[in-house]
């Protein structure tokens with residue numbers, strides 16, 4: 001009968017000396033495999049007398065258990081060592097800049113949004129948000145556009161099926177409902193912008209069913225049209241990155257502002273595909289604005305005899321098109337990688353007024 005103790009120490013030494021997982025597997029097959037030395041020993045149990053089996057059985061089983069345990073432990077150590085070696089050889093310097101050809105780009109809408117937020121942050125405005133699926137009440141009624149009012153026809157609305165709670169909802173047609181949300185939740189002084197997605201049943205080269213607006217709202221004592229003009233001017237100078245601009249205000253109509261104005265900026269479009277701001281005989285439409293209607297202040301719990309406000313809402317996609325020269329609004333949302341590579345921005349070029357907005 002083999003000397004079990006010396007066989008065990010011989011096998012355990014081989015296990016300890018296995019340099020890698022393949023060598024260890026070879027030891028396992030040579031010992032515990034079908035034709036392995038330990039398996040062969042266990043197979044002799046059947047031919048032993050009951051007394052011998054009683055005596056040798058625990059020794060054989062002990063040998064098998066010791067070998068199995070040693071192989072398992074060695075396997076774990078070898079796997080740990082292999083992982084350590086891999087980690088040491090595959091170090092990655094996360095401080096290195098990414099390679100341009102591999103990196104994605106920032107979508108022009110995200111870029112323009114960041115630019116607008118940076119500009120208004122300098123002017124002391126906070127950012128307010130509202131949901132895309134909005135209460136009909138906030139999108140229209142509290143903005144002085146009651147049901148059946150003809151002004152609802154000004155915006156081609158996507159209506160949402162009636163909800164269980166009985167409230168009617170729409171896909172917000174403008175960012176003005178965020179004015180309502182803000183005034184219902186905060187007391188003046190209020191100074192916020194609310195950039196975001198908006199929806200209308202509309203589609204051509206300059207209209208998209210989903211587009212973006214930025215709303216600005218200021219409510220305080222003694223606010224007047226001069227504040228509105230100054231803010232629009234500062235914003236346009238910073239956004240288009242020019243010192244000399246000329247703005248023109250046209251009378252307009254929005255149910256939620258009184259008086260209402262639309263702003264245009266002087267520009268030169270004589271050279272096809274090129275637009276120059278500050279000179280020329282053309283005018284570029286920026287968007288609508290006005291002094292917040294007293295009924296809207298009242299509808300939002302603000303005393304119109306004490307407080308006044310101004311608001312404006314500009315189209316972000318249109319502003320991106322003008323600043324960066326995209327001819328068709330629909331291409332913003334087609335996810336064409338070639339377009340995104342061409343018009344996209346470097347992810348780490350975060351717009352700031354000091355560092356430059358659009359570098």
Ligand code: FA5
Pocket residue numbers: 173174175176200202203206207208209210211212213215254257285286287288289290311312313314315316317318329
């Ligand atoms: C409004 O939406 C008002 N809420 C703006 C406002 C806010 C007025 C605060 C007064 C006070 P208007 O419908 O004109 O106004 O839209 C504003 C801008 O959104 C437009 O000048 C245009 O740039 C952009 N816009 C409107 N419809 C679309 C569209 N389908 N696709 C792309 N841009 C659009």
